[in-house]
Amino acid sequence: MASTNGQEVPPPLQDIPTAKEKKYDRQLRLWGAAGQVALEESHILLLNSGAGVTGVETLKNLVLPGIGQFSILDSAIVTEADLGVNFFVEDASLGRFRAAETVRMLEELNPGVKGHAITETVDTFFDVGKGEVAPFQPYNLIIVAAPIEPTWLTHILHCAQALHIPVFYLHCVGYFSSFAVTLPPAFPIVDTHPDPTATTDLRLLKPWPALAQFAAEKTAMLNESESSMGEEDDATSKEREAAKARRAHDKAHIPYLCLLLHYLEQWKQSHDGNVPATYKEKTAFRNLVRAGDYNEENFDEACTAVLRALNPPTPPSSILDILSAPETHNLTPETPAFWLIANAINQFYTKHNQLPLPGSVPDMKAESSVYVQLQNIYKSKARDDSAEVLATVRELEKETNRPQHLAVDAKEVENFCKGAAHIHLVRGRAFQTAQSDASLRFGDGAKVLAMELSMPESLVGLHLAFLAWDRYIATHSTSAAPEVGGERLRVPGGATTSGADDDDEAYEADVAKVTSIAHTLLDHLITESGTGFLEDPEYSEARERVGKFVRELVRAGGGELHNVASVTGGLVAQEVIKVVTRQYVPVEGVCLFDGVQGRTQVLRV
Amino acid sequence: MAATLQPEGVARTLNGHPESEDSTTSPRWSHMNRLLSRQGAYTDPDEYEPGATPLNNISNSRILVIGAGGLGCEILKNLALSGFRHIDVIDMDTIDVSNLNRQFLFREKDVGSPKASVAANFVMKRCPGCTITPHVGKIQDKDEDFYMQFNVVICGLDSIEARRWINATLVSMVDMDNPDSLKPLIDGGTEGFKGQARVIFPTMTSCIECQLDMHAPRAAVPLCTLATIPRQPQHCIEWAHIIKWEEERKDIILDTDDPEHITWLYQTAIQRAKQFKIEGVTYSMTQGVVKNIIPAIASTNAIIAAACCNEAFKIVTSSAPFLGNPGQNNYMLYTGDSSVYTYTFEHQKKDDCPVCGNLPKGITLDPESTLGEFVESLAERPEAQLKKPNLRTEERSLYYSTPAGLEESTRPNLKRKVREILAEGEEFVVNDPSFPEVTLKYVVRYGT
Numbered sequence A: 001m002a003s004t005n006g007q008e009v010p011p012p013l014q015d016i017p018t019a020k021e022k023k024y025d026r027q028l029r030l031w032g033a034a035g036q037v038a039l040e041e042s043h044i045l046l047l048n049s050g051a052g053v054t055g056v057e058t059l060k061n062l063v064l065p066g067i068g069q070f071s072i073l074d075s076a077i078v079t080e081a082d083l084g085v086n087f088f089v090e091d092a093s094l095g096r097f098r099a100a101e102t103v104r105m106l107e108e109l110n111p112g113v114k115g116h117a118i119t120e121t122v123d124t125f126f127d128v129g130k131g132e133v134a135p136f137q138p139y140n141l142i143i144v145a146a147p148i149e150p151t152w153l154t155h156i157l158h159c160a161q162a163l164h165i166p167v168f169y170l171h172c173v174g175y176f177s178s179f180a181v182t183l184p185p186a187f188p189i190v191d192t193h194p195d196p197t198a199t200t201d202l203r204l205l206k207p208w209p210a211l212a213q214f215a216a217e218k219t220a221m222l223n224e225s226e227s228s229m230g231e232e233d234d235a236t237s238k239e240r241e242a243a244k245a246r247r248a249h250d251k252a253h254i255p256y257l258c259l260l261l262h263y264l265e266q267w268k269q270s271h272d273g274n275v276p277a278t279y280k281e282k283t284a285f286r287n288l289v290r291a292g293d294y295n296e297e298n299f300d301e302a303c304t305a306v307l308r309a310l311n312p313p314t315p316p317s318s319i320l321d322i323l324s325a326p327e328t329h330n331l332t333p334e335t336p337a338f339w340l341i342a343n344a345i346n347q348f349y350t351k352h353n354q355l356p357l358p359g360s361v362p363d364m365k366a367e368s369s370v371y372v373q374l375q376n377i378y379k380s381k382a383r384d385d386s387a388e389v390l391a392t393v394r395e396l397e398k399e400t401n402r403p404q405h406l407a408v409d410a411k412e413v414e415n416f417c418k419g420a421a422h423i424h425l426v427r428g429r430a431f432q433t434a435q436s437d438a439s440l441r442f443g444d445g446a447k448v449l450a451m452e453l454s455m456p457e458s459l460v461g462l463h464l465a466f467l468a469w470d471r472y473i474a475t476h477s478t479s480a481a482p483e484v485g486g487e488r489l490r491v492p493g494g495a496t497t498s499g500a501d502d503d504d505e506a507y508e509a510d511v512a513k514v515t516s517i518a519h520t521l522l523d524h525l526i527t528e529s530g531t532g533f534l535e536d537p538e539y540s541e542a543r544e545r546v547g548k549f550v551r552e553l554v555r556a557g558g559g560e561l562h563n564v565a566s567v568t569g570g571l572v573a574q575e576v577i578k579v580v581t582r583q584y585v586p587v588e589g590v591c592l593f594d595g596v597q598g599r600t601q602v603l604r605v
Numbered sequence B: 001m002a003a004t005l006q007p008e009g010v011a012r013t014l015n016g017h018p019e020s021e022d023s024t025t026s027p028r029w030s031h032m033n034r035l036l037s038r039q040g041a042y043t044d045p046d047e048y049e050p051g052a053t054p055l056n057n058i059s060n061s062r063i064l065v066i067g068a069g070g071l072g073c074e075i076l077k078n079l080a081l082s083g084f085r086h087i088d089v090i091d092m093d094t095i096d097v098s099n100l101n102r103q104f105l106f107r108e109k110d111v112g113s114p115k116a117s118v119a120a121n122f123v124m125k126r127c128p129g130c131t132i133t134p135h136v137g138k139i140q141d142k143d144e145d146f147y148m149q150f151n152v153v154i155c156g157l158d159s160i161e162a163r164r165w166i167n168a169t170l171v172s173m174v175d176m177d178n179p180d181s182l183k184p185l186i187d188g189g190t191e192g193f194k195g196q197a198r199v200i201f202p203t204m205t206s207c208i209e210c211q212l213d214m215h216a217p218r219a220a221v222p223l224c225t226l227a228t229i230p231r232q233p234q235h236c237i238e239w240a241h242i243i244k245w246e247e248e249r250k251d252i253i254l255d256t257d258d259p260e261h262i263t264w265l266y267q268t269a270i271q272r273a274k275q276f277k278i279e280g281v282t283y284s285m286t287q288g289v290v291k292n293i294i295p296a297i298a299s300t301n302a303i304i305a306a307a308c309c310n311e312a313f314k315i316v317t318s319s320a321p322f323l324g325n326p327g328q329n330n331y332m333l334y335t336g337d338s339s340v341y342t343y344t345f346e347h348q349k350k351d352d353c354p355v356c357g358n359l360p361k362g363i364t365l366d367p368e369s370t371l372g373e374f375v376e377s378l379a380e381r382p383e384a385q386l387k388k389p390n391l392r393t394e395e396r397s398l399y400y401s402t403p404a405g406l407e408e409s410t411r412p413n414l415k416r417k418v419r420e421i422l423a424e425g426e427e428f429v430v431n432d433p434s435f436p437e438v439t440l441k442y443v444v445r446y447g448t
């Protein structure tokens, strides 16, 4: 021990984690330093309303990992009912502004996070610059909790879209919840963190010269017959044994990528230069590889890889959509770097008929030095591809007269090239809002939604129930004298004007009203989908399912169950993190949680 | 048997003992009360009686929370805000700075204190009327009488061993003549953006042991790769961890929380990596590999913990169908890294489950292999995952890992071929002192 440590000066202590890295260790392993910076630069606005638990639970899950700032707009006063369902108020909070109390107690969770309470109503907050976007500008993401007056929701959505600010709209009522997401019209995610088992392009069907040559060298021994070795007259039997053992060792350590390339060459010679394409051919090819050795691990690895590694690397439609997007082809001096790189990648793709090489190599049985050589061959090719794309980017910058301060970062080009096959583009669009008139339209999502109607497990009925719930509020809210909070918004099944909660008659009347709205929406959906009608019994069953969702919703009278609020706060926070870090693939459309069945569903609407 | 053990019975047994504060009229619980005072769309009017019964069931039941970590903190908050008033929490760990990004009941000043007591005190202070009794220690140190006091057990653990132990214990406690002995077990687990929530009615539905193969251990890197042909930075770290530490510092017990120890492993791994021209060894990766760190975030914990508590709430109140009712779904798998996806299904109970089944499991052995090879394989076999197995047939001891005396006398069997020891069709059982209630029954089949 003394000898190894004594002779050499130990390497300097690099990357010993800082206090902050220690605290955030478990999350940095997911979104890394870049994701953390993005999180810390964010400012989230929550427009809270109603029972108001889900939004606060969402913020808890954002304050803990270190969101930069958050603001809560909420004019409600803390009541006894808040104490039983919201963890971020305490007995002493009674009678105080809920915004101020929840901000204070959320801030306690993380000294690095700044919170702001806005105790105005939505009306006065936005009235300042009604029709203008100014009140939105400090925020880079807005969360709106239902209930809210539909006109305000539309206004918020409209302004946020103009500013490309993502908006989340959430409901949490009894055992059910949902959140709808509107992202900017073009929202690309480069770092999607694909499943590590997802296939990476290894170019086995089209090896470049350096790779082909390396494979040929490493597999040369497979072309020599075993008997021709070590047969010199004067070789002793001991020497022969040793040579045989060496050969066995070498053979067992040929990287499987080289084995596949070797047998592909063999296959091509007997198949007019073609590679195995059909399932049948691949099976035959696998047998050819298998016959090379029946026991060794590297041959096992090669056989296992045949079916997935020998597919021509067709780029997924998501990246092809990006390459052909109008933004990629209509470049301006101020075009976001993403589209400039997409244009350059498109040129690369047109020229080479493949995407730039990602450059990573899976682990495989091999000698250390051979594996490192193989890795370097891939890395160096990936660097060449990336350099070619970068050169195109530089030309495009000149052609489009891009100003110097907008010069594209070489690192961004490299990341794009590395992840090209998995890049995801969200085309954000406004979620549906239920207005008091019957203007709700399902648009091009109608067909998919209508198909869901006949599926007993689908939560499309819950989506319709929430839309109906919103429309009930839209038609029952009074724009009379402003009161605090969302109280002037009348929620189905909630406290009646007489104050009698469990007024059975009023409750059943609300169930009937919302059910009727939901059934009308269901019929609209069927009509709009163009399918014309849904056959019975599917139609009656779909109506019945919608009716049950409505009844269970109205049962809660607008109240939140803490558990359901907490599940939903977790889901929303997770999606906010994906959106602000621009990592992982976010929900598109609406995400529903059914706490009765214990399941979720995402509907693209 | 089933009649008295219907899970609905759990709710019915909780009547009596009215609390001093009447939760049925308190405005504090108005959100919950309104829902519980109305018939649900999915409740059977003959089964569910809206009003006082579900509310009393909540305030009278006693819940045990196992684990006060990422899930445990959330679970305690959720239960307190679901009206539960009698909660116990057990955890042996103390608070570490890396817990603070999600374990929201802890602050910088709490680092080093026991999780169970800090968490209990925090929630009790915030939610007056709720009593949480902390237990700082191991679940294995509590006896049956302790577990018998609870109506529901909720687990938020990161260890498979502890889950298996409590599962086997609760299954063994079921007494067909005593409905109170049936304790619903709700279990949550997370890893990064993924997780699961499941409900078990011991002896009635698929148990954690039945589901063990869903959590198969990750295949270990072969020792020879570490020793001779490392290719990945992780191989260099494992080499420092498994081989080099033993060689050079075997007198010092490795403490993965000691920065000096991690630094030593990190530097040793870096030198190894340099020698083989392998890139990518970092301090953080060293920590990750050596401590087997699983990424953990607040949002996933919130989702899974609340999904578990939602099931507990439904079981206790009967106010909506719950997971785990025999013949219904009992398992929710959650994935959040690409959009949001859940898969909720019924995991089937296994007749050859070593805990809740009684049939032996057929096992195909190579007659020429040795007993030692089989014993070694038990650590990684998905249905076994036993590291200190004891094997015996009805008449003979085959091999005992412990105690030392028995180990010595049975050790020679390890070298023998299985065909010399076990006949085709013969039954043998495997136990492990770490899981006293787990008995794997195998029946031998010889492959051709």
Ligand SMILES: [Zn+2]
Residues within 6 Å of the ligand: B206, B207, B208, B209, B210, B211, B349, B350, B353, B354, B355, B356, B357
């Ligand atoms: Zn079982």
